[in-house]
Amino acid sequence: MSRYGSENLPYGVFSRPRGERRLGVRLGSSVVDLSVLGGQLAAPSLNALLAAGPAGWAAARAAVTELAAGSPERIPLSEVTLHLPFEVADYTDFYSSEHHARNVSAILRPGEAGLPPHWKHLPIGYHGRSSTVVVSGTPIRRPHGQLGEGVFGPSRRLDVEAEVGFVVGVPGRRLRTTDFAGHVFGITLVNDWSARDIQAWEYRPLGPFLAKSFATSVSPWVVPLSALVGSSSPLQDPQPLDYLLPAGPGFDLRLSVEWNDTRVSAPPFASMYWTAAQQLAHLTSNGASVRTGDLFASGTVSGPARDEVGSFLELTRNGAEPVKLADGSVRGFLEDGDKVTISGTAIGAAGVEIGLGEVTGTVVP
Ligand SMILES: O=C(O)/C=C/C(=O)CC(=O)CC(=O)O
Numbered sequence: 001m002s003r004y005g006s007e008n009l010p011y012g013v014f015s016r017p018r019g020e021r022r023l024g025v026r027l028g029s030s031v032v033d034l035s036v037l038g039g040q041l042a043a044p045s046l047n048a049l050l051a052a053g054p055a056g057w058a059a060a061r062a063a064v065t066e067l068a069a070g071s072p073e074r075i076p077l078s079e080v081t082l083h084l085p086f087e088v089a090d091y092t093d094f095y096s097s098e099h100h101a102r103n104v105s106a107i108l109r110p111g112e113a114g115l116p117p118h119w120k121h122l123p124i125g126y127h128g129r130s131s132t133v134v135v136s137g138t139p140i141r142r143p144h145g146q147l148g149e150g151v152f153g154p155s156r157r158l159d160v161e162a163e164v165g166f167v168v169g170v171p172g173r174r175l176r177t178t179d180f181a182g183h184v185f186g187i188t189l190v191n192d193w194s195a196r197d198i199q200a201w202e203y204r205p206l207g208p209f210l211a212k213s214f215a216t217s218v219s220p221w222v223v224p225l226s227a228l229v230g231s232s233s234p235l236q237d238p239q240p241l242d243y244l245l246p247a248g249p250g251f252d253l254r255l256s257v258e259w260n261d262t263r264v265s266a267p268p269f270a271s272m273y274w275t276a277a278q279q280l281a282h283l284t285s286n287g288a289s290v291r292t293g294d295l296f297a298s299g300t301v302s303g304p305a306r307d308e309v310g311s312f313l314e315l316t317r318n319g320a321e322p323v324k325l326a327d328g329s330v331r332g333f334l335e336d337g338d339k340v341t342i343s344g345t346a347i348g349a350a351g352v353e354i355g356l357g358e359v360t361g362t363v364v365p
């Protein structure tokens with residue numbers, strides 16, 4: 001059964017050869033043009049719908065569901081180009097997987113393994129670079145940078161990070177965790193490409209800078225929160241401060257990472273420590289605003305097992321334990337020509353399995 005049936009209907013932006021950009025929803029392996037519905041759905045990007053807020057989102061979903069239930073023209077995905085679905089305002093990346101944080105500490109900082117001391121007190125994050133957020137399929141040019149003392153050149157430790165992105169619809173500041181569903185429209189899969197050699201040399205004390213600013217890929221599909229169902233929130237000890245409570249829902253999303261068509265990992269989003277509602281509350285707790293089109297990513301999704309990690313840094317222990325791909329080749333980090341695809345599924349609000357789209361990228365020299 002299709003994971004893109006009428007209970008899913010993720011939004012995207014497509015064009016046909018020589019045609020203009022239009023909003024569509026994915027139905028099976030085709031796209032349905034939403035411009036016939038007029039209003040915010042006749043726009044060339046999702047931003048107008050994002051800004052409409054929960055009542056507008058519900059009305060749009062009802063109209064789109066009705067359209068899809070008829071026999072709308074289905075344009076095969078093979079006949080369209082998919083674009084960035086919304087204009088990305090600000091981009092923030094969190095660090096909310098305890099397994100990822102522990103793994104990275106053990107690999108990069110063996111002398112200070114374990115969680116950073118404040119990690120369970122606040123959802124750590126950094127502000128990224130929205131202008132280099134690109135849609136799935138965009139080739140990823142290997143970044144250059146300082147790789148150590150006296151060395152400048154192409155990264156030799158190019159990596160991926162499998163993440164879930166949350167798309168802000170309604171602007172706000174000082175948001176409570178309970179404001180989450182009133183401000184966040186939906187989710188999109190994210191690959192936060194990371195150059196580990198550039199990162200290791202530059203990141204102290206201010207965090208990642210050029211190691212992650214060269215490209216961040218997102219799925220062309222935004223799955224509305226209304227297609228998803230929240231799960232119980234994670235157990236948190238110590239109890240977070242009041243402004244981070246209640247924690248808000250977790251989401252039982254299952255990701256999959258393919259390296260040149262070999263599935264190398266299945267990161268479980270349910271294992272995340274901080275929730276997206278807490279991330280949003282924390283992000284705006286100092287008075288900072290969020291805008292329509294803001295994207296905040298969960299942080300690398302890593303589960304407890306080796307085949308559940310969201311980065312190759314973890315999968316290959318910084319290249320020390322290479323993985324064998326289906327074609328017999330062996331990899332520590334990404335080589336030119338390598339392709340990575342992150343996809344995902346969830347049991348949706350209608351009780352059936354839905355697809356969360358996919359984000360793919362090929363490394364070019
Ligand atoms: O622990 C570190 O020094 C670095 C961690 C990361 O690179 C992860 C990052 O970008 C945040 C995340 O995706 O969880």
Ligand SMILES: [Ca+2]
Pocket residue numbers: 093094161163192299300
């Ligand atoms: Ca990241």
Ligand SMILES: [Mg+2]
Pocket residue numbers: 128191192193194212213214215216
């Ligand atoms: Mg990035």
